[in-house]
Amino acid sequence: xxxxxxxxxxxxxxxxxxxxxxxxxxxxxxxxxxxxxxxxxxxxxxxxxxxxxxxxxxxxxxxxxxxxxxxxxxxxxxxxxxxxxxxxxxxxxxxxxxxxxxxxxxxxxxxxxxxxxxxxxxxxxxxxxxxxxxxxxxxxxxxxxxxxxxxxxxxxxxxxxxxxxxxxxxxxxxxxxxxxxxxxxxxxxxxxxxxxxxxxxxxxxxxxxxxxxxxxxxxxxxxxxxxxxxxxxxxxxxxxxxxxxxxxxxx
Amino acid sequence: xxxxxxxxxxxxxxxxxxxxxxxxxxxxxxxxxxxxxxxxxxxxxxxxxxxxxxxxxxxxxxxxxxxxxxxxxxxxxxxxxxxxxxxxxxxxxxxxxxxxxxxxxxxxxxxxxxxxxxxxxxxxxxxxxxxxxxxxxxxxxxxxxxxxxxxxxxxxxxxxxxxxxxxxxxxxxxxxxxxxxxxxxxxxxxxxxxxxxxxxxxxxxxxxxxxxxxxxxxxxxxxxxxxxxxxxxxxxxxxxxxxxxxxxx
Ligand SMILES: Nc1ncnc2c1ncn2[C@@H]1O[C@H](COP(=O)(O)OP(=O)(O)OP(=O)(O)O)[C@@H](O)[C@H]1O
Ligand SMILES: [Mg+2]
Numbered sequence: 083x084x085x086x087x088x089x090x091x092x093x094x095x096x097x098x099x100x101x102x103x104x105x106x107x108x109x110x111x112x113x114x115x116x117x118x119x120x121x122x123x124x125x126x127x128x129x130x131x132x133x134x135x136x137x138x139x140x141x142x143x144x145x146x147x148x149x150x151x152x153x154x155x156x157x158x159x160x161x162x163x164x165x166x167x168x169x170x171x172x173x174x175x176x177x178x179x180x181x182x183x184x185x186x187x188x189x190x191x192x193x194x195x196x197x198x199x200x201x202x203x204x205x206x207x208x209x210x211x212x213x214x215x216x217x218x219x220x221x222x223x224x225x226x227x228x229x230x231x232x233x234x235x236x237x238x239x240x241x242x243x244x245x246x247x248x249x250x251x252x253x254x255x256x257x258x259x260x261x262x263x264x265x266x267x268x269x270x271x272x273x274x275x276x277x278x279x280x281x282x283x284x285x286x287x288x289x290x291x292x293x294x295x296x297x298x299x300x301x302x303x304x305x306x307x308x309x310x311x312x313x314x315x316x317x318x319x320x321x322x323x324x325x326x327x328x329x330x331x332x333x
Numbered sequence: 334x335x336x337x338x339x340x341x342x343x344x345x346x347x348x349x350x351x352x353x354x355x356x357x358x359x360x361x362x363x364x365x366x367x368x369x370x371x372x373x374x375x376x377x378x379x380x381x382x383x384x385x386x387x388x389x390x391x392x393x394x395x396x397x398x399x400x401x402x403x404x405x406x407x408x409x410x411x412x413x414x415x416x417x418x419x420x421x422x423x424x425x426x427x428x429x430x431x432x433x434x435x436x437x438x439x440x441x442x443x444x445x446x447x448x449x450x451x452x453x454x455x456x457x458x459x460x461x462x463x464x465x466x467x468x469x470x471x472x473x474x475x476x477x478x479x480x481x482x483x484x485x486x487x488x489x490x491x492x493x494x495x496x497x498x499x500x501x502x503x504x505x506x507x508x509x510x511x512x513x514x515x516x517x518x519x520x521x522x523x524x525x526x527x528x529x530x531x532x533x534x535x536x537x538x539x540x541x542x543x544x545x546x547x548x549x550x551x552x553x554x555x556x557x558x559x560x561x562x563x564x565x566x567x568x569x570x571x572x573x574x575x576x577x578x579x580x581x582x
Contacts, residue, residue, distance in 0.1 A: 226410050227414060229410070233386060234432040245416070325418045326464075
């Protein structure tokens with residue numbers, strides 16, 4: 083907990099600083115709302131905020147969940163063949179650089195308005211880091227470890243399950259961590275075009291010039307991101323305390 | 334104890350794309366003997382061991398283990414090669430999980446054999462520790478226990494003690510020799526240390542030069558029991574001197 087104190091204080095300090103800045107009239111209220119008015123809006127519209135938050139959260143969780151399941155499944159299958167692997171890895175890396183906001187409109191055409199588009203958008207951006215990292219992790223066993231398994235005539239499947247997968251653990255974890263952040267971005271992009279959730283809230287606040295709402299949403303989004311990171315770190319810690327998969331020092 | 338394995342190598346060639354490492358090697362290894370292999374770095378010692386283990390296939394020539402398969406051998410690498418996420422016990426149990434030939438053994442038997450081989454390397458106290466909780470010497474002993482759990486008739490060892498400090502290395506050497514005296518499996522032991530090769534082996538092979546020619550095949554004439562006094566004895570030193578001269582020639 084102590085580690086987070088400095089960042090908590092800097093957040094607090096920044097908030098107070100912004101508050102003063104706005105009150106002194108150094109920054110216009112229409113450009114940057116006073117933190118106090120953001121909190122006030124959050125309180126007044128808490129019903130709407132809560133509904134939008136949980137709608138987005140559900141879609142993000144669905145998108146991320148699908149990514150983890152399908153991403154690792156695809157990586158597992160492709161890792162069994164060198165040819166397949168070589169044919170997908172470049173795409174997995176390349177697709178990470180395609181901006182989701184450019185694809186999102188297409189998704190509306192395919193899936194219509196609402197959740198399916200949002201989930202698809204979240205899924206598409208978050209699956210590639212999982213594929214790429216898992217594939218790389220599955221390759222990370224050392225030559226002599228592989229030799230050891232060959233000496234005992236381990237089958238391909240045994241080598242995958244008993245050597246390559248556990249050896250890939252820390253890569254997979256890193257991949258999921260990246261994907262967790264991206265899945266939120268993907269969902270928001272999806273909601274911009276497909277409607278619903280916090281994304282749509284930003285969009286409509288934009289048309290009404292309500293910066294305080296936009297900032298309220300941003301606050302909730304970073305809260306969501308932080309919760310994800312903290313949850314993943316906790317799960318990782320529990321797993322590592324039982325099985326020391328990672329050879330790297332723990333974070 | 335099952336019969337130890339003998340090795341017969343005839344006119345063996347091994348080429349990699351850029352180098353012909355072994356050219357026309359002939360060699361007979363007696364079952365139950367302790368043979369060490371020395372030679373300059375890069376001369377092909379590891380390659381020879383890997384050929385015998387079937388990790389590489391010969392370009393040409395014959396390599397026979399007798400008696401014929403199903404014969405069992407184990408390989409001990411320079412690194413302990415342990416799986417970080419498995420306890421000492423689980424690491425030693427690995428061969429039972431992988432090798433088809435060993436799967437048929439009953440669970441009870443497996444347990445007895447795992448505990449036995451951990452006892453042989455004096456690690457029965459450490460069964461539930463993970464590799465990151467072990468010292469370098471302990472890791473190597475786990476690696477050795479894993480090699481022993483399949484009751485190998487041949488033990489191939491590639492510079493297993495090279496990374497250990499001197500005290501630990503001496504201790505490991507004594508343990509290994511003791512083990513060999515009790516079980517009399519065949520041991521092929523690659524090392525850079527001329528002292529180590531002399532102290533442990535009955536026979537020393539020196540590979541050298543282009544094509545890993547057999548530069549020396551020396552029968553070690555030392556008392557069967559290895560004692561600490563032997564390490565500094567004149568008779569051992571004489572052999573080391575001979576090896577050292579041959580190596581520099
Ligand atoms: N898989 C491989 N592909 C290509 N060349 C190889 C391969 N393995 C070994 N070599 C080459 O074969 C030669 C012998 O290597 P080897 O590892 O057998 O030597 P060594 O006697 O064990 O050396 P050291 O004492 O340093 O361990 C070296 O020149 C090495 O570069
Ligand atoms: Mg070598």
